[in-house]
Amino acid sequence: MIGAVERPVPERPAPERRSVTYTSPDAEGVAWIVIDRPDDKVNAIDVRMGEELAAAIAAARDAAPKGLVVASGKREHFSGGADLTLVRSASAADLERASRGMQELFDSLASLPFPTCAAINGSALAGGCELALACDWRVAADAPSVRIGLSEVQLGVIPGAGGTQRLPRLVGLPRALDLILSSRRLAARRALRAGLVDEVVHPAVLRRAAADRVLRHGKREVRGGATVVERAVTWLPPLRALALARARSAVMKETRGHYPAPFRAIDAIATGLSRGTLAGHEAEARAFGELATSDTARNLIALLLATLHQRGAATSGLGAPREVAHVGVVGAGFMGSGIAQAAAAAGLHVRVRDVDAAAVARGMSSVRRLTQDAVAKRVFDRREGSKIVGRVSGAPDLSGFGLADVVIEAAFEDIAVKRKVVEELERVIRDDAVIASNTSALPIGEIAKGARRPERIVGMHFFSPVHRMPLVEVVRPDGADPAAVATVVRTAQALGKTPIVVRDGPGFYTTRVISRMIGEALAVLAEGVEIEAIDRAMTAYGWPVGPLTLSDEVGLEVGQHAGETVSRAIGVEPPRIVRDLVATGFKGKRAGGGFYLYEGKRKRPNPRVYAILGVRPHAPREDVAERLTLAFVNEAVRCLDAGVLRSAAEGDLGAVLGLGFPPFLGGPFRHAAARGTAVRDALRALEAVHGPRFAPAPSIAEGRVGR
Numbered sequence: 001m002i003g004a005v006e007r008p009v010p011e012r013p014a015p016e017r018r019s020v021t022y023t024s025p026d027a028e029g030v031a032w033i034v035i036d037r038p039d040d041k042v043n044a045i046d047v048r049m050g051e052e053l054a055a056a057i058a059a060a061r062d063a064a065p066k067g068l069v070v071a072s073g074k075r076e077h078f079s080g081g082a083d084l085t086l087v088r089s090a091s092a093a094d095l096e097r098a099s100r101g102m103q104e105l106f107d108s109l110a111s112l113p114f115p116t117c118a119a120i121n122g123s124a125l126a127g128g129c130e131l132a133l134a135c136d137w138r139v140a141a142d143a144p145s146v147r148i149g150l151s152e153v154q155l156g157v158i159p160g161a162g163g164t165q166r167l168p169r170l171v172g173l174p175r176a177l178d179l180i181l182s183s184r185r186l187a188a189r190r191a192l193r194a195g196l197v198d199e200v201v202h203p204a205v206l207r208r209a210a211a212d213r214v215l216r217h218g219k220r221e222v223r224g225g226a227t228v229v230e231r232a233v234t235w236l237p238p239l240r241a242l243a244l245a246r247a248r249s250a251v252m253k254e255t256r257g258h259y260p261a262p263f264r265a266i267d268a269i270a271t272g273l274s275r276g277t278l279a280g281h282e283a284e285a286r287a288f289g290e291l292a293t294s295d296t297a298r299n300l301i302a303l304l305l306a307t308l309h310q311r312g313a314a315t316s317g318l319g320a321p322r323e324v325a326h327v328g329v330v331g332a333g334f335m336g337s338g339i340a341q342a343a344a345a346a347g348l349h350v351r352v353r354d355v356d357a358a359a360v361a362r363g364m365s366s367v368r369r370l371t372q373d374a375v376a377k378r379v380f381d382r383r384e385g386s387k388i389v390g391r392v393s394g395a396p397d398l399s400g401f402g403l404a405d406v407v408i409e410a411a412f413e414d415i416a417v418k419r420k421v422v423e424e425l426e427r428v429i430r431d432d433a434v435i436a437s438n439t440s441a442l443p444i445g446e447i448a449k450g451a452r453r454p455e456r457i458v459g460m461h462f463f464s465p466v467h468r469m470p471l472v473e474v475v476r477p478d479g480a481d482p483a484a485v486a487t488v489v490r491t492a493q494a495l496g497k498t499p500i501v502v503r504d505g506p507g508f509y510t511t512r513v514i515s516r517m518i519g520e521a522l523a524v525l526a527e528g529v530e531i532e533a534i535d536r537a538m539t540a541y542g543w544p545v546g547p548l549t550l551s552d553e554v555g556l557e558v559g560q561h562a563g564e565t566v567s568r569a570i571g572v573e574p575p576r577i578v579r580d581l582v583a584t585g586f587k588g589k590r591a592g593g594g595f596y597l598y599e600g601k602r603k604r605p606n607p608r609v610y611a612i613l614g615v616r617p618h619a620p621r622e623d624v625a626e627r628l629t630l631a632f633v634n635e636a637v638r639c640l641d642a643g644v645l646r647s648a649a650e651g652d653l654g655a656v657l658g659l660g661f662p663p664f665l666g667g668p669f670r671h672a673a674a675r676g677t678a679v680r681d682a683l684r685a686l687e688a689v690h691g692p693r694f695a696p697a698p699s700i701a702e703g704r705v706g707r
Helices: 047-063 092-110 127-133 163-171 173-182 188-194 203-216 228-235 237-255 261-275 277-292 295-313 334-345 357-376 382-390 415-425 482-494 510-526 531-541 547-554 556-570 577-583 607-613 624-641 648-659 668-675 677-690
Strands: 020-023 030-035 067-072 077-079 116-120 123-125 137-141 199-201 326-330 349-353 392-395 406-409 434-437 457-462 471-476 498-503 596-599 602-605
Touching: 020 047, 030 047, 030 203, 047 092, 067 077, 067 203, 077 127, 092 127, 092 277, 116 127, 116 203, 123 127, 127 163, 137 188, 137 203, 163 173, 163 228, 163 261, 163 277, 173 228, 173 237, 173 261, 188 199, 199 203, 228 237, 237 261, 261 277, 277 295, 295 498, 295 648, 295 668, 326 334, 326 415, 334 349, 334 357, 334 382, 334 392, 334 406, 334 457, 349 357, 357 382, 357 392, 382 392, 406 415, 406 482, 415 434, 434 482, 457 482, 471 482, 471 648, 482 498, 498 648, 510 531, 510 547, 510 556, 510 577, 510 607, 510 624, 510 648, 531 547, 531 624, 547 556, 547 596, 556 577, 577 607, 624 648, 624 668, 624 677, 648 668, 668 677
Parallel strands: 030 067, 067 116, 077 123, 116 137, 137 199, 326 349, 326 406, 349 392, 406 434, 434 457, 471 498
Antiparallel strands: 020 030, 457 471, 596 602
C-alpha cells in the first residue's frame, strides 16, 4: 500500500488588522470601543472604519453593559475626522449620502440605553469631535496633544455628522456659533471651560476616569447651555433670531461673502433649533454635499493636503539633515526675538547676540512677553512657559555660539552688515554648523562671498510676526551643501513652520511676487487712483490687507530696498514714489506716516502722496484687483518657469501662507489653472494697455499651467 504523501501546509495570510475593536464588558460592567486605523496615524474616518464602528455599536447594544467608553489606540490622536482624500473625489450626491450615513451612525451611538463616554487622549477634530459629541460624556487628557473642535468651516464645508445639531444643545447657541464659525481648536482645559468636555485628568488615568464617569453617571440630558442666558438665547425665538442675525453680519464683514460655509452652518443650526433635529440633519447633509464639491472647498482642502504633503516633500532631493539641539540667533530685534522664542518653544536651546547689553535685554524681554502671551492663551501651561524662557540666553558677544548647530542671522538688511556677521561667526562656530540668513531679498550667494565655507550658508526667510506666520522660505544658493539646506528645512519644521525651498536670486520667490504686485499698485496710484480705493479693491477681492497699507506696515525703507532689488532683476523700472516719500520723512506706520497718516488707531490718506505724484485722485476706471492679482499670478508662474520654484504646489503654499493670497482661490497656480486661457487673454489685454510687464509667462502663453 502506498503511503500518503506529506504535503507542505500553505501559510495562512496574517489577519488584517481592524480599525475598530469592541471589548465585551469587564468585571465592572464597562465595555470598550477602541478606534485604531492601522494605515493612518490620525485615525481619519474612512468607509471601513465607519462599518466597523457600526458593528461595534451594535455589539455593545446587544451586550447591554453598565456603560461604554470610546477610546483611541493612537498615542496623540483621538480622531482627525473624515479622510479628506475621499471627500475631494466624490460627487455632491455621494457626499450628502455619506453625511446622512455618519449622522445615522453617531445617532446609533447617542441612542444607546446606557451611558457612554469619549476618552480623548489627543486631537479630536471635525468628525472626531462629532464622534465625541455623540457620547453622553467626554473626559480629556491634560496633554499638549489634545485639541478639540469642529474645524470644518476652515476647509470650506460644515460639520456633516450632526455637529451643527449637537453642539448648540450641549454648550448653547452663542458658544456653538463661536466654535463652529471660527473652527476654533481648544486645548483640554479651555474645552472644559467651554463645556465641550466634562473632566480633564492626567493622561495616565484617562481610561480609568472615563470608566468611572459611565459607572457613576447616567444618560445625559443636554439643556442648551450652562447658564440661564445661554439657554434663553438657544431656545427663545426672538433672542435666537437676534444671535443668528449678528452672527451672519459678523461673517459677512469678515469674509466679504467669499466663503459660503459659515452662512450654511448658521442656516443648519437655525433649522435644527427651530424645526427639530431631523430637519437640522437634512439641512446639514444637503449643505455638506453642496459645499464639499464647491471650488472653494476643493481649493481649501487641496491647500491642507499640500501642507501635510510638504512635511515630507520639503526635503526631497536634499541631503540628510543634521541633528539640531542648539540654535544661535544674531540680532535680538523684532524678528530675532520672535525667532528665538519660536526655537525655544520647540525645545531647542537658544543663544542670542546683539550689539550691546541693552539690545540683548530688550530681546530677552520680548521673548518673555511672547511666551507670557502664549501662556495666557493656554498655548502652553505656566511650567512649560518658564522652561521656554529658561532655554534662551544672550550676550553682546558670540560666547556660547560654539555649541550652535544652526545660527540664524537676523541682522539689518544690508549686504555689508551681513557679510561682517558671517565673518565673525566663522571665527567661533563649528565647521559643521550651518549659517542661515534671514533676509527677504538679498541674494544669499552675495552674502556668502568671501566666507571661509560658503557652502554652509543658506537663506531662511521668516515672515512677520514669527509666532503667527506659518511659512519659512528656505533659499538654496548655487553650490550650497544639500545637507545644510536639509538641516535648515528640518529646523523650520521643528519650529512648527511649513518650509518651501526656492532657488537663490533677488527677492527669491515671495518678495519677488509681492514686490511685483505692490509695484503695480504704485503704477495704479501714479495714474491718479485714490489710495483707499486701491486697498479697498484688494480686500474686497479677498486679500487680507491692501498693498499700500501693507507697504506702510512693513516700512517704506525696507520696501524701497526690496522693491528696487526685485525691479532691477526683472527689468521693471522701480517707482520713484517710495523713494520720494522716504526722503521727505514718510517712512511708514511706525514713523507716523507713509501712504497714510496715522493718529492713534485712526488713519487717513496722506495728501502729500498726490502732491508728489502731481495727480488729482479719482475713482478707478478699471478692475484694480484683477489687474494687481494678475500681475502677482504672472510673476509667480515666471518663477516656476525660471526654476526659482521647485513645484507649483510650493508656489501656492508660499503665496497663501506667507503673503495672504486669497485661500479660497487655492493659490496663484490653482487659480491660473482653473481660469485656463482666460488668464492668458486677460494678461494680453493688459499688455496692450500697460506695456510688456504684463506679457504672459511662457507657461501661461503656452497653456501649460496646471498640466
